[in-house]
Amino acid sequence: MFKNKLTKENILSKVVGGTYELMNYYLKPYTNGDLKKGNHISNPLLEKKQKTPSFNIYDDPLGIWKYKDFATGDSGDVFDLVMKLKKCSFKEALVIINNDFALGLQIGKEKPSFEIQSYDWDRKNLDYWSEYGIYLEALTFFNVLPIKEYSRIEKKQIIKSTELDPIFAYRINFSCYKIYRPFSSKYKFLWLGYKPNNYVFGFEQLPKKGERIFITGGEKDVISLHVNGEYAVSLNSETAMPSEELINKLKSNFEEVIVLYDIDSTGITQSKKICDKFGLKRMVLPEKLKEEGGKDISDFFKFGFKLAYDEIIIENYEENKLINNGKHLSKILETQKELSKIKSKKIIQSKPILFQLGKEIIFPNTINIIQGKAGVHKSRLAETICSSLIKKEDCKRRLLQFTAGLNKNLTVCYVDTERNLTEQYPYALQQILNKAGFSKEETPRNFDYISLLEISRAQRFEALREYLELVRLKYTGHTVIVLDVVTDCIKDFNRSDNSMELIDLMNIFINQYDVTFICLIHENPGSADKARGHLGTELFNKSSTAIQIGFEMGKGNKPSDIIALKFLKKRSTKRYDPIHLIYSEEEKGLVLADANMVDKVKESRLLKAEPAELIKFINDNIEFPVNGKDLIELLSKEFECSSKIIRERLNKIIDDNVEFENRENIPYYLIKKKQGREVVYDIKS
Structure with a gap:
């Protein structure tokens, strides 16, 4: 009769291994492996972890295992230890041990603290669960009951289930239930009886081994995952922290442990804490779930989503650690996220900013180059392009049949590095304005120009960077930057670091701001089509359009007066046939060459x-x-x-x-x- 009574003696008689097994169970979270006599461990009774361990266990002459706290001089048996760890009375310590070891001992002659009556499951009380795809077999498997009424003896109040306020209970054991009232705003959860220490719902239903397991925010989430073919456990509440013993057990039994909490502020904060502490993966449900009015995995399944849904994110603790400690990963992944958003939408290609007889020549937010030998009119070609981009509407100049693709809010900024400031560069600026329909006295708001000639070569890159920042702040709309010549904008165009520094600056501007670059560059002497230096190689690789300008060869392999524009590269279209030009004294610039004249030059090569x-x-x-x-x-x-x-x-x-x-x-x-x-x-x- 007295063998089933909850007493200290009956506990010790029922636990195989006696006081050592009990002591080992409650101290295991604070050490690695099983405890050994005399081995010091970090003091579990202190809030902060010790640098020098001051706590151990020993067996007394009667074979009873006890602990010794060298920080305070205190010692005691396992019952004393549980009272200190749980901050509870002796009677409560007996109940905790009884529940933790499932001993089934009865609490003396005390009257039960509660009464509870359950229903049989029927269609009516299954309706709530069926919304989440949870069926009767799953509810039975997890010991879920529909409750008719319950009461706490000392409060003398009976709470009854109603159609608008149904009551369910998770039966932990026959002396402990967790009440669940899904539609109650104030008393959604309530414990009846003695809550077990380190309560973990779903743990008893787990297999010995599995691929992955979720630590989730509540009992219903565990059951929802179960009916969708997943293993899961939950703690007493979303704010509870799992024990190290539980995490180690899950890690040893499953290949992957994933924290899956609600996507409200509490769930996000606590899930991050758990993942940071134990190095676990974290699954983040999609924002679309919030839009549907849901917040947890049960709602996720209720609204018809599946775990294979593309917008689910699984964060890896080690990955997050690398991202947080790295210098560049966070920026790279932020860009990746933006790319993912953009690529999921319909992409409408930007219209070109420059056409030639209907052909698409230059697109916005790109790097483009004009290359050629010395004296082949690279600058005149660039000037003609600039004139076509800022041309007045009533201007009748044909400008090699170049036309602007953007009708408004386009600014041209010309950066020169070679021509003198007393005659050559001012004359070139006059020509740009004149061909665009302006007088030399006019200063259009959408035309800007500078010279880097007076800046030392070592300082030119920094000077250019400052100017580009000024342009960004000064002008709205699209900006076309002409660099004539680009190799003079850096200290050494044969050095990879100098070259890449300039190209990186261009890429920043074309990706962050509304900017296009046209870069003029000389070709290597003796080379057929190679732009100068390391900068020339990299610019060609990064360019969207690469135009080569040079004299067409005539009889005797001698340069003729005909100038050929060849498209060495066109990223957005096919490569076009060459365009042929000639310098006109009358126009003081380049004009389209007559087709018959071009044919004669080509034929002369054959003579x-x-x-x-x-x-x-x-x-x-x-x-x-x-x-x-x-x-x-x-x-x-x-x-x-x-x-x-x-x-x-x-x-x-x-x-x-x-x-x-x-x-x-x-x-x-x-x-x-x-x-x-x-x-x-x-x-x-």
Whole structure:
């Protein structure tokens, strides 16, 4: 009869391992592994963690395990320890141990502190749970009961379930229930009986091993996750902190432990605390749930969302630690978030800021280059583009058929580094304004200009940066910055650090502000199409449009008066055919070249080593037979053309049976034959 009574002796008789097992259970959260006699641990009775541990356990001569607190000189058995840890009475300590070890001992002859009556489950009391997809089997599995009424004996008040205020209970054991009134604003949760120490709902229902488990904000959330195929536990409240023992147990049994709390301020704050303390992952429900009127995982499932939903975020503690301690990750990920928002919307490509006969030449918020050898009118081309961008509406100048794509709020800022300040640069500014329909006395509000000529090369980058900041504050709308020439804007265009510093500055401006860059740059001497230095290479790589300007080659591979604009790169469109220009004295600038003139120049390139010229030279200078390689080399040098052209001409003479005459006026024909491995040219009559 007395064996089931809750007493100190009955507790010790029922716990296998006796006082050591009890002591080990309550001190385990404060140490690693099992306790050993004489080993000092951090004092659990002090609020702050000790640098030098001052607490241990020992067994007395009767075999009873006790603790010793060297900080205070205090000592005692496990019952004393529980009273100090839980700040409770001896009787309460007995109840706590009884519940924690599920001993089933009865509390003396005390009358129960509460009475409770439950219903059988029916459709009516299942309605609330079914909204969340929770079915009867799940409720039974987690010991959830529909309650008819309950009362606390000492208060002499009976609380009854109604249709508008249904009552449910989570049965912890037969002497403890957690009341749940979902629609009560004041008494949503209430404990009946003695609440167990370190209460964890759902722990008993967990498997021994699993892939992942959620620590969530409440009992209903645990059940909701269960019916959706997930494992979960919850603490007594969202503000409770899990024990280290619980976390270690979950980590050892599951591959992944994730904290999933409400997305209100309390849930966000507490979930971050738990994750920071134990290094756990944190799942953040989408903002769209708030818009629907929900806040927790139960609401999430209720509104039809799934855990595979794209906008769910899983934060990793180690990742967060890296992000918070890193110098740049937070900015990178902030940009990533913005990109994610933008890419999920319909993207309408920006209209070009510059056209040429309907072709899209330059787009806003880009880096663009105009490259060419010295003296090929790079600056005049840039000036013409500037004029077209700020041109008055009534101006009739054709300006190489360039037209602006933005009709208003566009400012051009010209930065020069080469021309003198007394004549060359002022004249260029006059030309820009004149071609745009302004007089030289006018100063349009949308045209700005500076020279860096008087700034030392070492200081020019900083000077340019300051000017760009001024432009940003001074002008609204889109701004086109022309850098003429860009290599003079930095200390050394062959150094990668100087080059990348300038390009980084450009990228900041085109991404953060409404800016486009047009960069003029010289080509390397002797190079076909390579812009100068490391800066030239990087600018070409980063550019959206790369235009090469140069003289079209004519007869004898000599520069003609025709100027070719070639599109070496077009990121947003296909590469266009070249545009041909010519300098006009009348216009004091560039104009479109006549198509017939362009064709004549191109044809003149082909008028090298014409058959008649070759025949005359061969008649006068060549003795046959002759080695083919030697003949071609000689003719290539004589006529200043490639060996390919000479071969083509000789083959044509042979194929057409062109007649030669020797010094005796005897006709003969050129032939080609093989002698061993060599090709030989000879004649036949």
